[in-house]
Amino acid sequence: xxxxxxxxxxxxxxxxxxxxxxxxxxxxxxxxxxxxxxxxxxxxxxxxxxxxxxxxxxxxxxxxxxxxxxxxxxxxxxxxxxxxxxxxxxxxxxxxxxxxxxxxxxxxxxxxxxxxxxxxxxxxxxxxxxxxxxxxxxxxxxxxxxxxxxxxxxxxxxxxxxxxxxxxxxxxxxxxxxxxxxxxxxxxxxxxxxxxxxxxxxxxxxxxxxxxxxxxxxxxxxxxxxxxxxxxxxxxx
Amino acid sequence: xxxxxxxxxxxxxxxxxxxxxxxxxxxxxxxxxxxxxxxxxxxxxxxxxxxxxxxxxxxxxxxxxxxxxxxxxxxxxxxxxxxxxxxxxxxxxxxxxxxxxxxxxxxxxxxxxxxxxxxxxxxxxxxxxxxxxxxxxxxxxxxxxxxxxxxxxxxxxxxxxxxxxxxxxxxxxxxxxxxxxxxxxxxxxxxxxxxxxxxxxxxxxxxxxxxxxxxxxxxxxxxxxxxxxxxxxxxxx
Numbered sequence: 001x002x003x004x005x006x007x008x009x010x011x012x013x014x015x016x017x018x019x020x021x022x023x024x025x026x027x028x029x030x031x032x033x034x035x036x037x038x039x040x041x042x043x044x045x046x047x048x049x050x051x052x053x054x055x056x057x058x059x060x061x062x063x064x065x066x067x068x069x070x071x072x073x074x075x076x077x078x079x080x081x082x083x084x085x086x087x088x089x090x091x092x093x094x095x096x097x098x099x100x101x102x103x104x105x106x107x108x109x110x111x112x113x114x115x116x117x118x119x120x121x122x123x124x125x126x127x128x129x130x131x132x133x134x135x136x137x138x139x140x141x142x143x144x145x146x147x148x149x150x151x152x153x154x155x156x157x158x159x160x161x162x163x164x165x166x167x168x169x170x171x172x173x174x175x176x177x178x179x180x181x182x183x184x185x186x187x188x189x190x191x192x193x194x195x196x197x198x199x200x201x202x203x204x205x206x207x208x209x210x211x212x213x214x215x216x217x218x219x220x221x222x223x224x225x226x227x228x229x230x231x232x233x234x235x236x237x
Numbered sequence: 238x239x240x241x242x243x244x245x246x247x248x249x250x251x252x253x254x255x256x257x258x259x260x261x262x263x264x265x266x267x268x269x270x271x272x273x274x275x276x277x278x279x280x281x282x283x284x285x286x287x288x289x290x291x292x293x294x295x296x297x298x299x300x301x302x303x304x305x306x307x308x309x310x311x312x313x314x315x316x317x318x319x320x321x322x323x324x325x326x327x328x329x330x331x332x333x334x335x336x337x338x339x340x341x342x343x344x345x346x347x348x349x350x351x352x353x354x355x356x357x358x359x360x361x362x363x364x365x366x367x368x369x370x371x372x373x374x375x376x377x378x379x380x381x382x383x384x385x386x387x388x389x390x391x392x393x394x395x396x397x398x399x400x401x402x403x404x405x406x407x408x409x410x411x412x413x414x415x416x417x418x419x420x421x422x423x424x425x426x427x428x429x430x431x432x433x434x435x436x437x438x439x440x441x442x443x444x445x446x447x448x449x450x451x452x453x454x455x456x457x458x459x460x461x462x463x464x465x466x467x468x469x470x471x472x473x474x
């Protein structure tokens with residue numbers, strides 16, 4: 001069986017957290033909107049919305065008879081089905097907590113370039129974005145990275161848990177990748193403070209499935225349509 | 238055993254979703270920071286952060302040996318422990334998805350009054366907030382309410398699932414309560430479009446535990462320190 005993942009076909013975005021777990025684990029999946037187009041996804045979403053149990057937004061997995069949406073929810077499901085998560089209740093709960101804190105960071109990252117009008121263009125809110133970016137770089141970003149560094153430091157070997165990778169590790173990898181792209185100057189300043197997080201990132205990059213993925217055309221490049229966007233005017237050391 | 242919940246003692250905020258589940262189910266808990274003070278919570282957070290598995294932010298439940306943070310994660314845990322959630326995998330996953338979509342709405346609501354500087358005062362970002370509020374009222378709010386109305390409509394009787402309430406129902410109750418407080422004019426315009434959601438809200442309000450809670454001093458009033466804030470200048474029909 002191949003999973004059917006639906007997400008915007010031209011960006012990494014939130015869908016990338018799911019793609020990375022699939023790729024690291026070698027789980028077969030179709031990235032459906034890259035095959036069938038975004039219009040097919042929108043039509044599928046509309047059909048599902050009519051049932052009352054549709055996704056609010058992509059990404060989602062289309063399973064027999066229902067869909068699973070929300071990144072943390074999808075990863076929790078895959079973690080249980082494919083042993084990509086620890087088995088104990090406290091560990092599983094803590095992993096879900098890490099993923100939800102990553103989701104909070106992702107929402108704040110999006111807010112940096114869309115502070116006053118989520119549905120409008122960046123060009124229409126540049127002064128506001130500059131102000132949002134300054135506070136994000138100075139206050140919010142170090143607070144999140146402190147938290148993830150502590151999480152990485154308490155882990156075992158390179159990983160958050162159990163001497164093997166979980167979906168929390170692939171998600172933290174993506175956070176480091178995205179922040180380096182969006183804020184190269186700021187991250188160059190901050191990274192020396194976060195050696196355990198960088199080590200975890202490097203260990204994920206070195207997983208065979210991730211190495212192959214990142215060398216393939218399946219890994220879309222970062223761009224200024226996604227969540228992590230590099231606008232030089234929003235970065236500073 | 239009484240649960241130990243830690244959350245800011247003077248606001249409903251994100252902690253209210255947990256309080257409502259406790260109160261509806263009649264589960265004993267201490268709202269610790271209302272007993273011991275916010276300083277005690279900050280000290281507790283600092284101790285936990287040093288372990289590498291601390292909460293990023295309140296609310297959290299302090300259990301033997303570990304803490305569970307993030308509202309959706311706490312509610313998932315309580316749902317399993319106390320039968321406040323359906324038992325099937327597809328249903329549980331969908332309930333978690335609803336709760337995570339509520340979390341997205343809550344983050345966007347906070348962003349309305351803090352669009353460019355999450356850590357700064359509303360008074361320092363009023364023009365930006367006015368712009369954020371306009372788009373929220375016009376575009377984002379109806380999109381979320383359409384989604385929750387469909388969820389309520391596909392449910393059974395008054396509830397999302399199984400002819401009995403789950404934590405998804407108490408959380409949707411709080412969304413309606415908060416939005417009515419924050420945007421009374423806008424909600425007066427929109428509510429007639431959402432009869433199933435309003436019926437679900439009313440059914441939760443009528444649960445004995447919720448009726449007693451809302452009549453008690455344990456239910457803090459909404460105020461302009463919380464997530465849902467009524468600033469008349471941000472509302473419009």
